[in-house]
Amino acid sequence: MPELPEVEVTRQSLLPVVHHAVIKQLIVRQAQLRWLIPSKQLSKVLKNAEILSISRRGKYLLFEVANGFFLIHLGMSGHLKFLSSPSPLDKHDHVEFIFDTDARLRYYDPRRFGAVLWLGQHPFEHPLLAHLGCEPLSSAFNAKYLFEKCRKSKLAIKTFLMDQKIVVGIGNIYASESLFLAGIHPLKPAHQLSEQECKLLVHAAKKILKKAIAQGGTTLKDFAHTDGKPGYFSHSLQVYGKAEVPCAKCNQPIIQLRINQRSSYFCEYCQQ
Numbered sequence: 490m491p492e493l494p495e496v497e498v499t500r501q502s503l504l505p506v507v508h509h510a511v512i513k514q515l516i517v518r519q520a521q522l523r524w525l526i527p528s529k530q531l532s533k534v535l536k537n538a539e540i541l542s543i544s545r546r547g548k549y550l551l552f553e554v555a556n557g558f559f560l561i562h563l564g565m566s567g568h569l570k571f572l573s574s575p576s577p578l579d580k581h582d583h584v585e586f587i588f589d590t591d592a593r594l595r596y597y598d599p600r601r602f603g604a605v606l607w608l609g610q611h612p613f614e615h616p617l618l619a620h621l622g623c624e625p626l627s628s629a630f631n632a633k634y635l636f637e638k639c640r641k642s643k644l645a646i647k648t649f650l651m652d653q654k655i656v657v658g659i660g661n662i663y664a665s666e667s668l669f670l671a672g673i674h675p676l677k678p679a680h681q682l683s684e685q686e687c688k689l690l691v692h693a694a695k696k697i698l699k700k701a702i703a704q705g706g707t708t709l710k711d712f713a714h715t716d717g718k719p720g721y722f723s724h725s726l727q728v729y730g731k732a733e734v735p736c737a738k739c740n741q742p743i744i745q746l747r748i749n750q751r752s753s754y755f756c757e758y759c760q761q
């Protein structure tokens with residue numbers, strides 16, 4: 490599943506090629522994604538619209554045009570492909586933005602859990618965006634903020650960290666990795682974390698997300714000119730998906746445990 494770093498790398502890769510591009514036509518081949526694509530409305534508002542910016546809020550990409558904003562979410566298996574000229578379609582290429590240069594942006598999504606929606610002029614009032622927590626890479630996500638929020642919750646810290654109302658974009662993979670780096674047990678109740686532990690955890694989450702974005706930026710350097718699938722940084726993970734593999738710090742086997750129905754990985758020696 491694309492997580493925050495993959496979405497941010499997608500944004501950074503697309504921006505240079507679609508910034509100021511003018512949409513000539515929108516083609517929706519399959520409107521039934523997670524929510525029905527408002528094809529008629531989108532086609533109308535996007536005709537001859539210039540893309541003014543692409544920003545990201547959590548895992549949502551926000552494309553700005555003169556009339557307002559449209560949103561793209563990659564869901565479980567979505568991927569955006571930029572093509573400088575027409576090429577054969579894949580059966581999962583559900584949406585196509587055709588630019589006046591004949592270049593095109595295709596939304597590919599085999600499982601169809603993603604979204605393409607029109608948000609209008611006030612994107613942050615939309616129900617999908619209105620209640621999101623702070624951005625993990627912003628200064629608003631700091632030890633003081635996390636400690637204040639943690640004090641009020643008895644949830645396991647791993648589950649708590651994945652709550653999008655607290656902080657956005659930390660999914661299962663990066664929650665496991667951040668807790669390992671910070672040396673905190675994933676089942677520790679949030680309200681038992683000290684301010685120092687919150688500091689370590691914030692630092693770890695930012696470090697891991699930044700590293701993943703930087704690595705994505707390297708491996709996906711030619712992303713905008715290819716239709717290859719992006720790599721999801723599995724090479725840099727320390728604990729996620731590594732049950733029984735020796736811990737990189739202490740050599741004891743990594744433990745796998747289900748927490749809140751999600752596979753979780755940790756080292757019981759390094760994370761006490």
Ligand SMILES: [Zn+2]
Pocket residue numbers: 736737738739740741756757758759760
């Ligand atoms: Zn260990």
